[in-house]
Amino acid sequence: MELKHLPRRRQGRLGAAAVLLAVVSLAGPEPWAQEEDPVAAADRRILTEVAEHSEQMENLRYLTDTIGARLTGTEAMKRANEWTAERFRAYGLANVHLESWTIAHSWKRGTVRAGVVAPTQFTLAAEAAEAAGWSPNTPGTVRGPLVYVKVEKVEDLEAYRGKLRGAIVITAKPRPRQRVEERPLHPRAPRPRRNFAALRKLRQERDAFFKKEGVAGVLRDSDKSFGLFNMSTAGRNYQPASLPTAFLSPESYDLLWRLQEKEEDVEVELTIEGCEFSQGPVEVYNTVAEIPGSEKPDEVVILGAHLDSWDLGTGATDNGTGSSVVLEAARVLQKLDLKPKRTIRFILFSGEEQGLHGSRAYVKAHEDEMEKISAVLVHDAGTGRVDTIALQGNAQVYDVVTKALAPLRRMIGLETLTLRSVRGSDHASFNRAGVPGFFCGQERASYRQTHHSQADTFDKVIREDLLNGAQVMAVFAYNIAQLDKMLPRRPSTGSE
Numbered sequence: 136m137e138l139k140h141l142p143r144r145r146q147g148r149l150g151a152a153a154v155l156l157a158v159v160s161l162a163g164p165e166p167w168a169q170e171e172d173p174v175a176a177a178d179r180r181i182l183t184e185v186a187e188h189s190e191q192m193e194n195l196r197y198l199t200d201t202i203g204a205r206l207t208g209t210e211a212m213k214r215a216n217e218w219t220a221e222r223f224r225a226y227g228l229a230n231v232h233l234e235s236w237t238i239a240h241s242w243k244r245g246t247v248r249a250g251v252v253a254p255t256q257f258t259l260a261a262e263a264a265e266a267a268g269w270s271p272n273t274p275g276t277v278r279g280p281l282v283y284v285k286v287e288k289v290e291d292l293e294a295y296r297g298k299l300r301g302a303i304v305i306t307a308k309p310r311p312r313q314r315v316e317e318r319p320l321h322p323r324a325p326r327p328r329r330n331f332a333a334l335r336k337l338r339q340e341r342d343a344f345f346k347k348e349g350v351a352g353v354l355r356d357s358d359k360s361f362g363l364f365n366m367s368t369a370g371r372n373y374q375p376a377s378l379p380t381a382f383l384s385p386e387s388y389d390l391l392w393r394l395q396e397k398e399e400d401v402e403v404e405l406t407i408e409g410c411e412f413s414q415g416p417v418e419v420y421n422t423v424a425e426i427p428g429s430e431k432p433d434e435v436v437i438l439g440a441h442l443d444s445w446d447l448g449t450g451a452t453d454n455g456t457g458s459s460v461v462l463e464a465a466r467v468l469q470k471l472d473l474k475p476k477r478t479i480r481f482i483l484f485s486g487e488e489q490g491l492h493g494s495r496a497y498v499k500a501h502e503d504e505m506e507k508i509s510a511v512l513v514h515d516a517g518t519g520r521v522d523t524i525a526l527q528g529n530a531q532v533y534d535v536v537t538k539a540l541a542p543l544r545r546m547i548g549l550e551t552l553t554l555r556s557v558r559g560s561d562h563a564s565f566n567r568a569g570v571p572g573f574f575c576g577q578e579r580a581s582y583r584q585t586h587h588s589q590a591d592t593f594d595k596v597i598r599e600d601l602l603n604g605a606q607v608m609a610v611f612a613y614n615i616a617q618l619d620k621m622l623p624r625r626p627s628t629g630s631e
């Protein structure tokens with residue numbers, strides 16, 4: 136077992152498992168060894184196989200460096216779908232295929248120039264601005280007053296009626312910048328709990344108002360630090376955004392913020408060019424593979440991650456890591472030939488970054504099968520070690536999952552499970568359909584800096600933590616697939 140690369144804390148955990156494994160295999164006649172529960176014995180084999188023969192680093196290197204960024208709707212994303220299907224086939228998985236769904240338009244990134252023209256004149260650095268996803272181009276260069284539009288509720292828009300023609304607007308006061316993630320110099324106050332549906336509606340109304348009022352462009356804050364972007368889409372459901380929209384680097388956004396706060400009549404200019412939309416709808420894909428169940432093949436446990444990424448970096452921590460974890464879990468479970476009772480299905484989704492669209496499309500296409508899906512576990516918080524599993528408020532499963540994962544706590548120190556809900560990844564699409572969907576709670580490992588940014592590259596990946604992710608996912612899938620019954624569902628509220 137190659138433990139020399141692991142930090143000491145982890146050596147302690149994995150090392151103990153290795154010693155015990157050695158004892159179990161060498162000293163078979165020991166009565167306690169013979170008594171070990173067959174599921175726990177299989178778990179030990181899974182942990183050892185990952186520790187000794189992981190293919191994750193090379194898979195992830197290929198995915199990020201050779202295939203590169205994987206924006207949904209691009210050729211690179213399709214290549215990633217095909218390549219992951221090839222890997223699943225090479226590992227001997229069954230029913231390997233791509234499942235298609237459709238987006239209204241694919242989008243190709245162009246370039247942005249932005250600058251201040253009054254009260255002083257300068258051009259922002261070439262790396263200071265990037266088009267938001269699905270932004271249209273500006274008609275040439277647009278120039279106009281910089282206006283901060285403060286909208287907390289729909290009624291606030293009224294104050295701006297008739298005042299925004301030709302303006303370039305900003306809509307957010309920058310939050311204090313995080314300087315160092317682990318020990319912040321300026322601790323950030325937690326954001327107040329927000330009603331996301333209401334917020335989405337407010338943004339839609341605001342954007343429609345801007346369009347009607349003749350706003351020329353929108354500048355958005357990246358809400359990170361040290362020049363890092365936090366890319367997202369400005370267009371809903373793969374439609375072109377209603378206005379040309381660009382993200383500014385945190386430093387540039389702060390500068391414009393200070394100018395408009397202190398000076399009268401600040402004017403800026405913005406050029407977005409070279410962004411392209413597909414003429415019509417584009418077919419995109421999820422990669423799917425499985426190990427058929429030996430006793431209850433129609434009942435399914437799903438391991439998932441999204442294969443798509445933003446396009447400034449190469450999608451290493453968001454979410455090449457999760458994709459490589461799912462591939463590795465598939466490799467190991469297949470190689471060990473454990474014959475799980477239920478089917479274990481592996482899904483690499485697309486369209487996550489623009490709003491969980493690939494998993495929603497999957498759930499919709501498989502509506503009839505949802506009641507036979509016992510659980511879904513998603514890995515999508517970067518390279519960090521999996522500390523816990525967030526059960527998303529599925530209190531009815533707490534005891535049974537805790538018991539099923541007891542070997543992980545003993546063998547590699549998985550912490551107590553949590554009922555906490557984490558938003559914003561593909562497990563949520565399943566939860567919405569009544570399927571117990573869970574999320575891997577991970578150590579931060581700079582995820583908040585790297586994700587969606589130009590710094591999301593292979594060099595950020597921590598090998599031993601990635602291996603830990605595959606160990607947790609593979610054991611989870613196997614142990615849940617071996618339970619006597621499917622996991623219990625939330626009691627129906629009757630209204631959904």
Ligand SMILES: [Zn+2]
Nearest residue numbers: 441453454515
């Ligand atoms: Zn992600």
